[in-house]
Structure formats: structure tokens, C-alpha cells
Amino acid sequence: MGVDLVAARDKLLPDLLAHGLDVLFCGINPGLYSAATGRHFAKSGNRFWPALHLGGFTPRLFTAADQDELLPLGLGLTNIVPRASARADELSAAELRAGAVRLTEVAEEYRPKVVAIVGVTAYRTAFERKKAVIGRQTELIADSRLWVLPNPSGLNAHYQLPALGDAFADLRASL
Template sequence: MDRLPDQLQPGLRLVFVGTAASERSAATGHYYAHPGNRFWRTLHDVGLTPRLYQPAEFPALLSLGIGFTDLCKLGAGMDHVALKAGVDVAGFAAKIRQHRPATIAFTSKKAASLFYARPTRAIVLGRQPEHADFPTVFVLASPSGAASGAWTLQPWRELAVHVGQR
């Protein structure tokens, strides 16, 4: 059973893609649910949402054209634990091709590294080179409190500008 349900539908302007649910998110059933996670505050601060949403309100973002999924749907917790449950990159890519969002944004370099099958150190933040038959891709600094040392708002701002132009 998936730890968090996908929030996908055809025609979304943006889909956020995480690595896996945190323990708190898996327990509550809400994306980016840990109080130390910057995700919801950042969405509002960069203008992707008109107000500050709470994690329990994640389904409401579909009405704003924003969806959610993870590469690892069965695991939960820190990456070194959650990813033991397996990563389904092909299944993820098929979902994205089926629903055809305009843009996807990996919410960590780790998630992007799994998709691109490259080491995390080889992943750069921001807009990525075009990928055949795939939406525009951004890689964002992880909003997780566990990744505070690598936090930067800049790629989130770039994403907001891009999505606002579509």
C-alpha cells in the first residue's frame, strides 16, 4: 500500500516529486507534514500559492493545478531507511507521461539523482536540460529540516517565475 496517495490529474501546471514520505507524513497521510519542513511556507513565500496552506490541505492544491507524488511509494522515513522499500522510476515516468503536467519539481537532489541515475553530487539545482517526451524539470533544494545546511530559496523562486509564465 502506498504511504501517501498520488495527487495527480491530467493538465496540472506543476507536480512536486519527493523521494519518499517522512515518518510524520506517512503517519498523518499528508505530504511534507513535519513541522520543521519548509515546504508549505516556501510555496507561499515564492508565490506558488495565494496563502499559507497546512499539510492536511494538500488535496486542495489540485484546484491550483499543483499535484504530488514520490519515487518510493512504499517506504517511509529518512532516505537510507525508506529507499529499502524500492524505487519505481519507470512507474513514476509512466504516471508523468500519462498525466502530462507542464512542469515537475523534484524536492531534493536525492530524488532527482534517483530519476536521472546519477550521483547526487552530479545534480545541479534549478531548471534541468530538456528530457525527451517529458515535462520541464526543476530540482529544488530540499525543504526538509534535515537538509538545512544545503538550503537555498533560489531554485524555488526560479520555479515560481517559470510556472507563473505558463
């Protein structure tokens, strides 16, 4: 399948949502490949799917093509900023803050038990929490617990896959 990445720029990637999810995973924003394919965390170097499995959320290793199997497991997907870009650093602080407002509205409507944001730097900017760390946050988002996970992008060298899996497993154990 040919993928037109130029046409994917600024395209919106639909959320994968249902009411009463256990966890709503929230990326920073879709990459061009994800927007072009209509699948979250679709680029092959993204470690979201392996971390999700290592963390105990899925019965087998899923890929982006399996994303529709998440809802029956009580898991959903969204992004702070819904528009696609080549890199997350193309987003402005104002866009991220507006995304925090949107994410709060989504949490109010769908009421997941936990909103898990994958990307501590984006979380710090979007929610104006300069000293936030990975893990459970003290504040809520709407009535949902708030959790911050490491960014699963292959560009995040601070976390290797086993450590990502451990961070996801900590969230899973908290449920």
C-alpha cells in the same frame, strides 16, 4: 490526534494528481508522520509549505492539512518512492531507480507542464545523473519539463528558508 508511526512504516501515501497540472511536485518518499496522517510533507519541521508560499505558488501559507487546495491551483504531489520510511537513507538505489520509472509513467499519463523533484541527491541516484544541480534540467520526463529543487526537510542545513523560497520562485517564474 494520536499518530501510530510504527504502523505507518512501509505504508503507501496516495498521490495528489490531476491531468494537465502546471507543476507536479515530487518528494523522495513519505516520512512516517506523513504516511500516518495521509498528508504529504506533514511533519512540522518540513519547509515545503513555507517554501511553496514564498515561491509564489499559494495565496497564503498552506499546511499539509490544506493539500487538497493544491489541485485547483494546478499543483500536484507525488513521491519517487511511494512507501513510507523513517528516513530517506533507508531507500536503496534500486528502489529510487524503480521510482524514476514509476514517475516517468505518472508524467506520461498526467502530463504536467513541469515535474519538480524536491531533493537533488535522490534525483541524482534515481535518474543516474551524478552531476545534476538544482534548477531546470536539460532532459524531459515524458513530455514534461524537469526541475530539481532543494530538499525542504528541516534536516537540510544547506538551504535556509529564504533560499528555498528563492529556488521555488525560480520555478514559478519559469512557468
